[in-house]
Amino acid sequence: MKRAFLALTLFMIALYGRLGYELFTDDLLLKSSFQGSLSDIAETVTAIPLQPAAGEAISDINCLRQEKDNLFLVSNRSLYRFHASGAFICRITNPEVIQVAGYVIDQAAQRLIVLGNEDDIHYYSFTGELLDRKKITGDEFHRIHSILMHDNYIWTTEENVRFDLSTGQFRVEQQAVKYDSSFQKIEAYELSPADLPHKPFCSSFLQLELAIAADTGQAYAYSPPFTPGYLLQDSLLLRRRQLTPGQAADAGGVSVYPLRFGGRYWLSCYHNPAAPAQGYTFCFDRDSGKSWQIAGGFDDDFYHTGRVSNLQALDACGNSYYYSQPGAVFIIRLKG
Numbered sequence: 568m569k570r571a572f573l574a575l576t577l578f579m580i581a582l583y584g585r586l587g588y589e590l591f592t593d594d595l596l597l598k599s600s601f602q603g604s605l606s607d608i609a610e611t612v613t614a615i616p617l618q619p620a621a622g623e624a625i626s627d628i629n630c631l632r633q634e635k636d637n638l639f640l641v642s643n644r645s646l647y648r649f650h651a652s653g654a655f656i657c658r659i660t661n662p663e664v665i666q667v668a669g670y671v672i673d674q675a676a677q678r679l680i681v682l683g684n685e686d687d688i689h690y691y692s693f694t695g696e697l698l699d700r701k702k703i704t705g706d707e708f709h710r711i712h713s714i715l716m717h718d719n720y721i722w723t724t725e726e727n728v729r730f731d732l733s734t735g736q737f738r739v740e741q742q743a744v745k746y747d748s749s750f751q752k753i754e755a756y757e758l759s760p761a762d763l764p765h766k767p768f769c770s771s772f773l774q775l776e777l778a779i780a781a782d783t784g785q786a787y788a789y790s791p792p793f794t795p796g797y798l799l800q801d802s803l804l805l806r807r808r809q810l811t812p813g814q815a816a817d818a819g820g821v822s823v824y825p826l827r828f829g830g831r832y833w834l835s836c837y838h839n840p841a842a843p844a845q846g847y848t849f850c851f852d853r854d855s856g857k858s859w860q861i862a863g864g865f866d867d868d869f870y871h872t873g874r875v876s877n878l879q880a881l882d883a884c885g886n887s888y889y890y891s892q893p894g895a896v897f898i899i900r901l902k903g
Contacts, residue, residue: 608865611900638653776788799860864878
């Protein structure tokens, strides 16, 4: 009897000791580092100087994508193609025809599927030939906000404004929609905030980005919060519960998270050129538990361009990122 009591006592001491250690460890992690360099998270950073396109320097770079030896990017609402070395090849789109809001690379068909500023969809060859065009609904109260291609399927975030007769008010519906490569609708999922103590912001004024969870291959939506103070607690909670981002709910929903989930690093980056002081970069290393919350972004100790205030995902799973300067892009391969 005494042995059993002693064994139970030792077990309870060990159990509570472990729980106490975990809580103590978590408490130690509740403060992020407010300074950090790219070398803290980057395995390599590759600089690619871009040749002027038709005599004009490329600036305001976004939506950078790689396809073998090709680099595609959007600058001033036009889509361009470069060689991986930075040599200019051609401009794909004419801004008088379409103002590019996003695009995907259909590698199987060797074509580009380009989203306009509403719900215009244009198909282009890699040489800039317009192959086809279509409008998804023609409904002025419908808009596609973002576009992603994964596993030969197109994913979009979409918004519908509807008038509710029962309340006499307008309501906004947000969905993640799955299409085939011909833009035939397969399935639609309601977008809703993930079940976290601080629910992600899902305002219709903020364009939600879709991403793919590296661990599951499932789609989820990413919305960087305006205030990052609770991102560390959310990261610790997600890791402790071993929650798997991106799994579509049984009720037919896709969750919105405040973080982008890569293999080792979870990132959130809010960049507002109109109010740069409000910007931040948050990064959580789920291997070590270390985190950074940096106003103005990581310091570029590779090419000494200053603070990297706008890290953007290069791939759907968030394993690589990029940043840009006028006339150049910098590709970051994160540590594994």
